[in-house]
Amino acid sequence: QVLYDAFFGKPLKTDRRNFLNSINATSSCTILVEPCKKHEGRRVDGTCANPKYPSRGGTRTPLLRMLPASYGLGNTLRTSLNGSELPSTRLLRTKLLSDGYPTDHNFNSLGAHLGVFSFIDSVDLNVLFRFILVSDCCIGNTPNRVNPLCISIPVAADDPYLRRTGIRCMNLTRQDTFQERGCVSNTIPAERYNLPTPLLDLSVVYGFTNERERQIREYKDGLLKSEKRNGLDYPPGNGTICDEIGANLLPGIYLSAMWFFRKHNHLARELAEINPCWTDQELFETARYINIAEWQHMFYYEIMAEFLGRKNALSTGIIHDTQGYVNDFDEHYEPGVYHEYVVGSRWFHTFQDGRMDLYSNKGEYLGTRPASDNGLRSGVLEVNNTEADLTQGAFRQPSHKFDYVIEPDMAERVAGDLQTALDVSAADISRGRDQGLPPYNQYRKLCGLPYAHKFEDFHDVIFPDKVEQMRRIYNDVNDVDLMAAIYSEKLIDGGFVGPTLFCIIVQNMLQWRKSDRHFFEHGDTPTALTLPQLNEIRKSSTARLLCDNGDRVHEIQPRAILNPGPGNEIRSCKEIPSVDLTKWTDDRCFHKDDKQNREEYTQHQNTAYQLWESYNYDKK
Numbered sequence: 001q002v003l004y005d006a007f008f009g010k011p012l013k014t015d016r017r018n019f020l021n022s023i024n025a026t027s028s029c030t031i032l033v034e035p036c037k038k039h040e041g042r043r044v045d046g047t048c049a050n051p052k053y054p055s056r057g058g059t060r061t062p063l064l065r066m067l068p069a070s071y072g073l074g075n076t077l078r079t080s081l082n083g084s085e086l087p088s089t090r091l092l093r094t095k096l097l098s099d100g101y102p103t104d105h106n107f108n109s110l111g112a113h114l115g116v117f118s119f120i121d122s123v124d125l126n127v128l129f130r131f132i133l134v135s136d137c138c139i140g141n142t143p144n145r146v147n148p149l150c151i152s153i154p155v156a157a158d159d160p161y162l163r164r165t166g167i168r169c170m171n172l173t174r175q176d177t178f179q180e181r182g183c184v185s186n187t188i189p190a191e192r193y194n195l196p197t198p199l200l201d202l203s204v205v206y207g208f209t210n211e212r213e214r215q216i217r218e219y220k221d222g223l224l225k226s227e228k229r230n231g232l233d234y235p236p237g238n239g240t241i242c243d244e245i246g247a248n249l250l251p252g253i254y255l256s257a258m259w260f261f262r263k264h265n266h267l268a269r270e271l272a273e274i275n276p277c278w279t280d281q282e283l284f285e286t287a288r289y290i291n292i293a294e295w296q297h298m299f300y301y302e303i304m305a306e307f308l309g310r311k312n313a314l315s316t317g318i319i320h321d322t323q324g325y326v327n328d329f330d331e332h333y334e335p336g337v338y339h340e341y342v343v344g345s346r347w348f349h350t351f352q353d354g355r356m357d358l359y360s361n362k363g364e365y366l367g368t369r370p371a372s373d374n375g376l377r378s379g380v381l382e383v384n385n386t387e388a389d390l391t392q393g394a395f396r397q398p399s400h401k402f403d404y405v406i407e408p409d410m411a412e413r414v415a416g417d418l419q420t421a422l423d424v425s426a427a428d429i430s431r432g433r434d435q436g437l438p439p440y441n442q443y444r445k446l447c448g449l450p451y452a453h454k455f456e457d458f459h460d461v462i463f464p465d466k467v468e469q470m471r472r473i474y475n476d477v478n479d480v481d482l483m484a485a486i487y488s489e490k491l492i493d494g495g496f497v498g499p500t501l502f503c504i505i506v507q508n509m510l511q512w513r514k515s516d517r518h519f520f521e522h523g524d525t526p527t528a529l530t531l532p533q534l535n536e537i538r539k540s541s542t543a544r545l546l547c548d549n550g551d552r553v554h555e556i557q558p559r560a561i562l563n564p565g566p567g568n569e570i571r572s573c574k575e576i577p578s579v580d581l582t583k584w585t586d587d588r589c590f591h592k593d594d595k596q597n598r599e600e601y602t603q604h605q606n607t608a609y610q611l612w613e614s615y616n617y618d619k620k
């Protein structure tokens, strides 16, 4: 094992080790990496996703940047060009977006649930625990400017929604950084300290450390530890999937995490029937491999293809129209997630409804629950059929519309009763500053839009009324925040994001598929899927995910994240294509003398791990 410097991504040198030891920061600032092996599958701890950068892809990988960071002195927030503080993000939010309840005619809440789940797969939201549970960033209703961790948001006295409440300040703290952990000094641009593996690998379900893997595995038949309750698999105990990184955080996350958790065990059980000679390790690794491959397929080919527009997604190479492999692994791409992606994608808050509707499986509306009061409460799933009713609601309730209107709960009380007021979109703009994103104008250049010299130059992609608000609020065209612009840009043809966010999402999704040797469409690694297997994975869908793993889902529409209706009618799950796992049949389990064969395998149980490492499917 080699000890890597988590920040720099290189093996730790002696002087650096001595330094970290001296400040007691070795465990926070380093990561242990087993040497990368050619024939191994994806590691739970994420390391060796790209052997050129062994530690990247693991926990504590700093986020990537599309453009160099922009901070003030000592990593304070950047200021306007004239040196003054940038405008209140709450002011910007209320001038650029309004509160309201429009519903979307295309998408339903399932799209929002799986969307938010995808983000928690690569970044943690631990910053919330900092300021929502304990924070003194609004002292007596005034922003605390003394504590450098505070970046609370001032609320204007004439705020259109909060003016009668007397609230003049919203709590917000800075992200945890490598600087704060003592790993590097403040002379280096601040970098966020992130815990989950930064690739799309279901770390919400499997964890991101070997210790966590040991805790959650049954070590029998490839299963994750579970208890059967009401005929369904639940994680043992209090029902929390992976409390280490906040699977419990939001309803959309804990519902989705539950589906993928169950899916693992379904896969393991089915594979064990198909291949009775397989060891626990082979069953676990293969079930996990298929689970992640299906998730990557759903995310790229269904969720993002719908959000960005299929034609647009095809033209940029994030998805491909092929029945063959897509061998685009490129060792020069470093595994990681971009700051710009996790800030910019907060645009999707606009399509999050504040209410989660409950429906019966006959499609009758039963009631609703405020989404923001259901954070950290996955326990509700098992009370009074809540999980079944929320699952029906997920694919029957239209989402909030993709537009410039934010649902009032998201806009004023996104933390429920834990804060007097919190506006998620204002926090989104603040986060861009906190994470050191340079102004919008620089991203225009990066994304092929003309550099703007005056506010009117934004008219090419932003509505004039919003540009006018920006002109009144900002001092300079080069002060405008990326996130304020993302919340204002017109949508691209065929997609539901503006051009700059489109460019950012594409770059991030290319980075993920090219930097990850285990990406499901790659055929040139020893553990790759065979072509027949790959083409089975391509049949996976969010509809099938719910049919197999949702609580009492017997009917669903085939394009499950879109509202049911003509051409997408709700139908029996029997009509939804599924992945045929017999493509994973291992001939070694079915020799003439099956009994003798099984005994041979039992003898090998103790060396199961080595067996897996050398295991290689025949490419058919």
Ligand code: HEM
Residues within 6 Å of the ligand: 111, 112, 113, 114, 115, 116, 119, 123, 124, 125, 127, 128, 250, 251, 252, 341, 342, 343, 345, 346, 348, 349, 351, 352, 353, 371, 372, 414, 424, 427, 428, 431
């Ligand atoms: C009930 C639903 C939701 C609630 C209550 C919620 C709330 C929040 C909050 C409070 C934050 C952190 C704000 C901060 O920076 O301090 C956040 C971050 C974020 N949210 Fe949501 N959100 C919801 C749904 C969604 C959806 C549907 C998506 C996308 C499809 C999404 C994407 C994100 C992203 C990308 C971040 C940044 C993650 C990070 O940097 O760690 N959220 N959300």
